[in-house]
Every structure is written in structure tokens, then in C-alpha cells.
Amino acid sequence: MDGHMPPRVREPIVSLDGVTRILTDGPAPVTLVADIAMEVFPGEVVAVTGPSGSGKSSLIYLIGLLDEPTRGRIVLDGRDATRASRSEREIMRLEKIGFVFQFHFLLPEFSATDNIMLPMRKLGRLGEMAMRARAAELLGQFGLGAAGHKRPHQLSGGERQRVAIARALANDPLLVIADEPTGNLDSRNSAIVFDMFRRLTREQGKAVIVVTHDLDLARTVDRQIRLVDGRVVDGGLATA
Amino acid sequence: MRTQFAIARAYVTSRPRQTLVSVLGVMMGVGFYVGISALMQGFQEDFVRRIVDISPHVIIRDEFRLAPIQPVADRNPASTVEIRGVKPRDEPRGIRSADAILEALAREPGMAIAPTLLGQAFLRYGGKDTAVNLLGVEPEKERRVSSLERDLIDGKLDDLAENANGIIVGIGIAKKTGLVRGSNVSVVSGYGVTLQMKVVGIFETGIVSLDDAQAYVHLKKNQVLQRRTDVVNQIRIRLTDIDRADEVARTIEARHAYKTESWRESNQNIFGIFVIQNGIMYSTVGAILVVSGFGIYNIVSTVVNEKRHDVAILKSIGFSETDIRRIFLMQGLIVGIIGTALGWLLGFLLIQLLASIRFDIQGMIRTQGFVLNRSILSYAVAGGIAIAVSALAAYLPARKAAALNPVDVIRGGA
Incomplete structure (x- = not known):
């Protein structure tokens, strides 16, 4: 831990209460996660750790509103997302959540700038010039100021992942969710990515939830949530 | 909508050879429709015009x-009377x-x-x-x-x-x-x-x-x-x-x-032939357009499979199912519209070529060349059919793309 303490007086950005996800489309029901209770506050970097198959990814897809719980409640920025319609969840995702995946998933036909502009274009709040300026600002923040015109295949692995993080931040979300974002990066680039997450929380008050297998990196964040067999065994709720 | 269009446009160029084949398919369908319908309608309208011009419009015959x-039988319509061996008066x-x-x-x-x-x-x-x-x-x-x-x-x-x-x-x-x-x-x-x-x-x-x-x-x-x-x-x-x-x-x-016949009835055997001719022509050209539809289905379907990760990331960003469906529908429509525009050009050139051919034949009518109908309507009909076929062909894979669950795709990894 780096000693940075999350501001406890504020409301959590996201909280889960009794969240369970059971898959029923196979021959037998499979419980992905069960009775999850957790909170994440602004200014926090939270690492979700656990062995393979423990439900880490399933948990963050639920938090990111890409999946729906079978039971329980997910409150995002004070709003019960489990009661929201599909289109309302899409808007919440667009406005409040930024995703980073293990693979960058940049659109190969678009330049770095255009990839970063995609969420802004979808949100439609900024004009073309303002969107370009925002994309340039994000690229600059991540040391990619000269790479805006480059397509993904012209960037290194670390650069692509940084562009993907910039894209996740394009709409200035409250919460960034990262699923093994350093899984394909070397240790240097992994450290850069985690450093970015810490800067985001300190400087901009965002919350970051990051799934990782790298326990050394996990120790550098504010809090760890450990999952075993789909259940939180440690760190779900922040302690004062 | 502009964003979806930009993505659709990028997908159109992502497989240039397949796109070209699909565009050529639509172009052929539209071009031949325009050319052949100008030829057939030109001939038929010329024939009708000559008939209407030359002959009376109604003829009363002595039969x-x-x-x-x-x-x-006339006097006892309800009776069961059978008359055999009637010899009509001459x-x-x-x-x-x-x-x-x-x-x-x-x-x-x-x-x-x-x-x-x-x-x-x-x-x-x-x-x-x-x-x-x-x-x-x-x-x-x-x-x-x-x-x-x-x-x-x-x-x-x-x-x-x-x-x-x-x-x-x-x-x-x-x-x-x-x-x-x-x-x-x-x-x-x-x-x-x-x-x-x-x-x-x-x-x-x-x-x-x-x-x-x-x-x-x-x-x-x-x-x-x-x-x-x-x-x-x-x-x-x-x-x-x-x-x-x-x-x-x-x-x-x-x-x-x-017995009183209108010009239509007097020439109904010929109009019957025209109906058959039109049936053959439109089904042949329609088949070309349907085949071009399969081409569009093929390319959109391939791109949907290739771009599953793009769909997943777009959905994770907040793009709705409608947005995703629109992207792939637009992809099909872009192919259809480009093919239609090129098809119109091909049709126009075909008509010019047919108009330049001179010959002297005697069939049902005597003519020194093809009589061509240059109606804008055939361009509109061909374009309308081609674009409708393109939209239909793209709709099925577009619907499949829209229904993709991003979690399933992302779990699948790269």
C-alpha cells in the first residue's frame, strides 16, 4: 500500500449487496459469484485477486453492468443499476464506467485518436474540435502525444494498452474497471499502467477496480479484494 | 449515426476483395435490369404505340x-329441356x-x-x-x-x-x-x-x-x-x-x-407473350440481384465474425444493440448503394451501346434498330430492389452481431 487513504466520508461509487450470479443455460447451474458484498470509494484503487476460476472477471462484468446478477443489488453512483432498463444501463456504462481489458481491443481500422474519440462520439456531448482536443490531452497524459495518427498495428503492446486506458477515460468516468490489464505486458509497462491508475485516483478522484494475478502489483494498490470459489474472503468492505 | 457510419465504412474497406465482388454483383444486377428493361419495355411500348396509332381503338364485328x-330454351328457362341436333339458321x-x-x-x-x-x-x-x-x-x-x-x-x-x-x-x-x-x-x-x-x-x-x-x-x-x-x-x-x-x-x-373488341382484346395474344417475356426477364435479372444479396450476406457475415471483439468493446463502451445493428446494416447498404450507382452507369452504357447497333429485321414489326425506353423509372426500380436486397442480406448478420454477448466474447480472449 502506498499510504494514500480513501476519503471514507464520501458515498461509495459502487456498492454490491448480496450479489449472486448463477449460469443456468448449461446442463447444470453454475454459480459464478455468490453473496458478494463490497464497496468501492472515489480515490481508491482496488485489486481483485484470487485463483483462476474464482469469479474475478465475472464480478467485474457485473460491476461494469455488462452482465446482470441473478440476485442482489448493485448501486452505481447512488442509482440501483439492477432496477435499470437495458438502455439505462447502456447510458450508465457510457457516462460512468471505463473498461480496460487484457487485450487492448482497439479498432484496427481507426487511429489512436479516433479510437479514443469513439466513446465521446457515442455520448455526443462535445463538438468535433473539443473531442479531438480531449483525445490529444489524454494521449499527452499517457506519453503518446505523437502517436495520435497511428493505427494500433503501428504501436507497441504497451502503447496500445495505454491508448485503451485513454479510451476508457475519454468520457471522464467515475469508475475504471480493468480486467488483467497487464496480462500481456512486461514488468516495465505493467508498472507504468498501475502508476497511471494511481494517478487517476489521486489527481482526479476516480475509482479503479483492477483484476490481477500479479500479487506484487496488487500489493501496491489501496485495497485488495480476495475471491475464492466465487465468494469474497477478504477486503470486500473498506474498514475505517 | 455518424460514428456508426464511420465504423461501417471502415468495415467495408477491411475486406476489399470480397467487397469488390459484392459491389460487382449488385452492379451487374442493376445494370442488366436497366439495360434489359429499356430494351423490352422499349419494344413493347413501341409495339403498343404502333397498334394504337394504326388501328381503331374499338371494333364492332358481325359476330x-x-x-x-x-x-x-329462352321461353322456359327453368324447365329441364334438352335440345339435340340443333341446326342453326344460316x-x-x-x-x-x-x-x-x-x-x-x-x-x-x-x-x-x-x-x-x-x-x-x-x-x-x-x-x-x-x-x-x-x-x-x-x-x-x-x-x-x-x-x-x-x-x-x-x-x-x-x-x-x-x-x-x-x-x-x-x-x-x-x-x-x-x-x-x-x-x-x-x-x-x-x-x-x-x-x-x-x-x-x-x-x-x-x-x-x-x-x-x-x-x-x-x-x-x-x-x-x-x-x-x-x-x-x-x-x-x-x-x-x-x-x-x-x-x-x-x-x-x-x-x-x-362482339365488340377493344384494342387490348384484339391484341391480347401478343400482350400474353409480353407477360411471359417480362416474367422471364424480371426473374432472370431478379436472380442476379438475389445472388448479389448472397454476396452481401457473405461479406457482412464474415465481418461480423471477424469483428466480434469490436462489437464487444463497443458494447462495453455503451453502444446499444440498435447501434451495432445499424453499423452492419450500413455496411450492407454502402455496398448496395455503391453497386447501385455503378449499376446505373453500366445500365446507361448498355443502353447507349444497344442504341448504337443498327440492323434491319422484320419480325412482328419492322425496325432498323432497338427501340429503347430510357425511363428513369427502371433506374429507380432497379436501385430500389438492389438496396432492399442489400438491406435484407445485411440484416440477418447485423441482428446476430447485435445479439452478441460482450462477456462471452471477452471471456473467449483474443
């Missing part, structure tokens, strides 16, 4: 559609009370009428007999119901009135027999009456069946030849509004009982 009902042909009918029709607005007598005859000239349909007409009235006067390439219609033994023959007959204006020819009717007549005119309609077998004499002269004094067997009518022909024919037949 009945149904055999007459026997008086005993009545003289011709329209009875033709003068009264002519007088009644003359009072109707919007029509010109002419009594005629049609019979068979031989033209004997230079030791050769040529069978003709001999039409006895009154020149003053005939000029108002047919285009005979306009179709004369030599001589005048009034010469029929001025020259009691005058005859006007078609260009085909003139060519076959060597007759020219001023030639004397023997006209022999089926009743054995022979008259020496003088060719006073030669006409050319462009319709081979008329030019090769039709001749005109004065009505009185034909009545002599056919031994039917004061008889007419056709009343020919020309309307100011040709679309009323069917209605007028029905009304006259109901009133006077004689």
Missing part, C-alpha cells in the same frame, strides 16, 4: 361471343341495322366512327396471285379512325374516292408483287368477282402483318367484290381517350349484342 339461345353475314348503330354512335362524344367491310381477295399481277385482307373503307371516315393517310408513303387517301377502281396496298405486297403506284392489277374475290383496279397508294405501318397482307379499296367497291351490297361487317371506332376502350367496348356490346 356474337356466344351461340344464340334456342327460343324454346344467316347472311354483316352487321344488321348498321346505319342505326352508326347513327347512335355518332351522337356519342369523344369518338370517331367508320363503317368497313373486310373480305378476302387475291391480287393477280404478273402471273402471281397474292392473298390479301381487303378492307372496304369510306376515305373521309377512315382518315379519322386509323393512321392510313399518315402511313401512305406514295399516293393520297382521297385518290380512293376520286378513282372508283383505286386500291391502296401495303409496302410488303408492293415489294413481293412489284406493284407501284399506277399499276393495274386484277382483284379477285372469293365470290368469283374480278375487278381491274389501279394502285393509287402504297402504305407502310412498320407492322409486318399489315404491310404484307392488307389492302384498301372503297367500301362500295368491296361490297361489289364480296357480293354484299350495302353490307358492312366491321364498325371501327377511334377514341380521344384510349384508356376508355375497354369500357366503351363493353357498353356497345351490351347495347347492340355484336
